[in-house]
Structure formats: structure tokens, C-alpha cells
Amino acid sequence: xxxxxxxxxxxxxxxxxxDSPVRAFGGVGGTPVFMERGSGARVYDTxxxxxxxxxxxxxxxxxxxxxxxxxxxxxxxxxxxxxFGAPSELETDLARRVCGLVPACEKVRFVSSGTEATMSAIRxxxxxxxxxxxxxxxxxxxxxxxxxxxxxxxxxxTLSLPGSPGVPDALAAxxxxxxxxxxxxxERLLVEKGSEIACIILEPVAGNMGVIPPAAKYLKKVRELxxxxxxxxxxxxxxxxxxxxxxxxxxxxxxxxxxSCFGKVIGGGLPVGAFGGRADLMDQLAPVGxxxxxxxxxxxxxxxRAGIETLDILAEDGTYRRMEEVSGAxxxxxxxxxxxxxxTVTANRVGSMMTMFFTAGPVTDFDSxxxxxxxxxxxxxxxxxxxxxxxxxxxxxxxxxxxLHGDAELEATLKAARETFGxxx
Ligand code: HOZ
Numbered sequence: 001x002x003x004x005x006x007x008x009x010x011x012x013x014x015x016x017x018x019d020s021p022v023r024a025f026g027g028v029g030g031t032p033v034f035m036e037r038g039s040g041a042r043v044y045d046t047x048x049x050x051x052x053x054x055x056x057x058x059x060x061x062x063x064x065x066x067x068x069x070x071x072x073x074x075x076x077x078x079x080x081x082x083x084f085g086a087p088s089e090l091e092t093d094l095a096r097r098v099c100g101l102v103p104a105c106e107k108v109r110f111v112s113s114g115t116e117a118t119m120s121a122i123r124x125x126x127x128x129x130x131x132x133x134x135x136x137x138x139x140x141x142x143x144x145x146x147x148x149x150x151x152x153x154x155x156x157x158t159l160s161l162p163g164s165p166g167v168p169d170a171l172a173a174x175x176x177x178x179x180x181x182x183x184x185x186x187e188r189l190l191v192e193k194g195s196e197i198a199c200i201i202l203e204p205v206a207g208n209m210g211v212i213p214p215a216a217k218y219l220k221k222v223r224e225l226x227x228x229x230x231x232x233x234x235x236x237x238x239x240x241x242x243x244x245x246x247x248x249x250x251x252x253x254x255x256x257x258x259x260s261c262f263g264k265v266i267g268g269g270l271p272v273g274a275f276g277g278r279a280d281l282m283d284q285l286a287p288v289g290x291x292x293x294x295x296x297x298x299x300x301x302x303x304x305r306a307g308i309e310t311l312d313i314l315a316e317d318g319t320y321r322r323m324e325e326v327s328g329a330x331x332x333x334x335x336x337x338x339x340x341x342x343x344t345v346t347a348n349r350v351g352s353m354m355t356m357f358f359t360a361g362p363v364t365d366f367d368s369x370x371x372x373x374x375x376x377x378x379x380x381x382x383x384x385x386x387x388x389x390x391x392x393x394x395x396x397x398x399x400x401x402x403x404l405h406g407d408a409e410l411e412a413t414l415k416a417a418r419e420t421f422g423x424x425x
Contacts, residue, residue, distance in 0.1 A: 205353065
């Protein structure tokens, strides 16, 4: 069946034909490609066409598609049972690893998605501080949590939505939005309203308005200001956790937040989320403390096994170094190819996360990200797609490099990019 037919059929039963809006190609136009299978750094559509994959399922597949060790672990666990609704040692095993890798996490609780992780972390912050206000950063995205859809990135930004109907005004009014990389704006807000604010939540490396690294000392300043005002600092590491560094962006930049949110990589491609932090805060959660949070499939054994195996593969010597080398070469090669074709681009990258912006830059926040020419991004996307390279179908997302992207993928990607950029000018 053609992609058009598959999409039309999907639209009959699924709103917009997709289960997550940004997959629908709204930001780049055209018909979404339906995928059938993946292997290593590659995915294959229903026509059997092969693509070098830089979507990586939006981040989880850091060791590639269907890694034999991850598949074996899932198969083994499936034979033993897919869910118990009772504690299993697997949860303790993965929690121990998370706490071992991320110094700010003394205890962690598993949930089933990144959205659940951020939603629960905010409830906990409100519960322990007795304050209701939340600070978020324009262009950061923390899942589709009611309080956090204001000025959100990802699909909300891709589709140019102002927010979402269905979010009560009273709740939205409790969310204060400040620009990324602007500690002075946070300081002004906290001086004025600090005593009403429970927490700030931000992505340490923004990934949902395209990739934007934190300015020097930005995160340290946020840490100082939040401490000064008794406001909890929550780092959303759903994208960056175990990706930009084994201990996440917080370890890379030497920051100790109060709470952290994870997802994607720690589920090894299965649905998972987690939030963790100081033991005194985490122990305010039920059943120890009064802040309620629960889930039937939380700590799901299949996801735990896939996550444990993925972290084990990542822990092997040289894995992060190789991803850094390939990602650096990709950033340099794409910039060079675009410039040679007469295009003005800014390629932002932190570790194996990267975004090509079609603007002179620098791209440091929401306003500068939205200066990028999204029409050119759409042409870049389709040119690459035609040539068998799959990047995110939105300007305001990241390209992810896996541990299985190597020289062959790099060479083929840069060849496709040279041809694509040549066609665009
Ligand atoms: N939250 C993802 C983008 N940052 C999108 C998830 C999806 O569409 O699969």
C-alpha cells in the first residue's frame, strides 16, 4: 500500500493518523513515512526503502534499533512475565544504576513516560514546598502536562499552537515563563514572586526548540538563585539523560538539581520514565510521605530489562567517545556542505544531539530559534529523506546519533547533504 493510502486509513481511526502530533509531518509537509523495521543505525519503510536514522525514536535508541542484546533481554523477560504489579528486583537494579550514574539522585521512582515523570516531579515540588507557582522556560517541552504547555516547544511549537484548550486558566496562571539562557529574568521573577514559587523546570540542554546548549554558567546561576529563594530546581533530562554524558547533562555541566526527570534512554526503546533526587524529597512520596503518585505499569519488567541492557552497553569502553567523534564530524561536515552551497546555517550540538538551523545565529533561546527559516528546513528534510536519510520532521527537534552510527553512515549522510543543499540554492 502507498504511504498516502496507509496514512488515509490511519486517519480514519486515529486523529491526524498519528499517536503523537509531530509525527504527522505538519512542520515539513508531505505524507509521513510508515516504518516497518529497524536494525542498528537504519530503519526500513513499508516499501522496503532503507534510511539512515537520525530520529532514533526521538532519542531512546542510543544503541540503535533492535540491538541483539536488548532484544535478547526483552525476549527472555517476556517469557518470564511482562508485568507483575508487584515489586521486582529489576526495578532496584535499574534504580541502583541510575543513582550510581547521577550523583544528585539518591532515590528514583519509575513511571511509564517522560510526561508522567515531569508531572510527578512538579506535584512533589508543590507538595514539599507548599507553594503552587512553577517556572518554565520558553521553548522547553516537558511532555503534555497541563501546567507546562504554556510556551512549549516540540509539537506545540512545530504546529505554532499558542498552548492548548483544555488547560484550565487557573492552572496556566500558576506557570511563569522566562527565556532560556537568561538568568537575569529568573532573578527578577524570584525577587518579585519567589515565595509563591515551588520550582523551576528546564531542560539543561534545550532539545525541543531544536538543540540549544546552556550558556557558560547559566545552569550554575539558576542553581544559586533557586537555593537563595527556596525554590526547587528540576532538570528535565528526558532527552539528555545518559545521552550527552553517562551521568546526564547535569554531570557534564557539574550541576546538582533537587529533582531530575528521565525517560527515553533508560527504557531502551520501551515506554519508561523516571524522576529522582534527594532522598529527603523523594521520601515525601506515598507510601512513605503524603504526595500521591502511582501507576499500574510503573517499573515494567520489560522496560527495566531493556534499560539495564542499554546502560550496560553504554558503559562499555569508548562508546560515548565514539558517539562524540561521529557527531562532531557530522556537525562539521553538514556545516561545511551547507556553506559550500551558499546557505547560512547554525549547527548546534551537545554530544550526540544536534540541530541544523537555517539562520546566521547564534541560536541561544526561543526567539533566536524561531528566526530559522523553517521553509528551508522542510526542503532539507525532504531532500535528505529522498536520499535515504531520516532526520526529525520538524525544525524544533533534535537529530540523534547512536553508538552504531559510524563512518559508512557519516559518509552517506554527507553525500546526501551535499546533493540536498546543492538542490536548495
Ligand atoms: N516528545 C517527542 C519530541 N520531543 C515527540 C514524541 C513522538 O512524537 O514520538
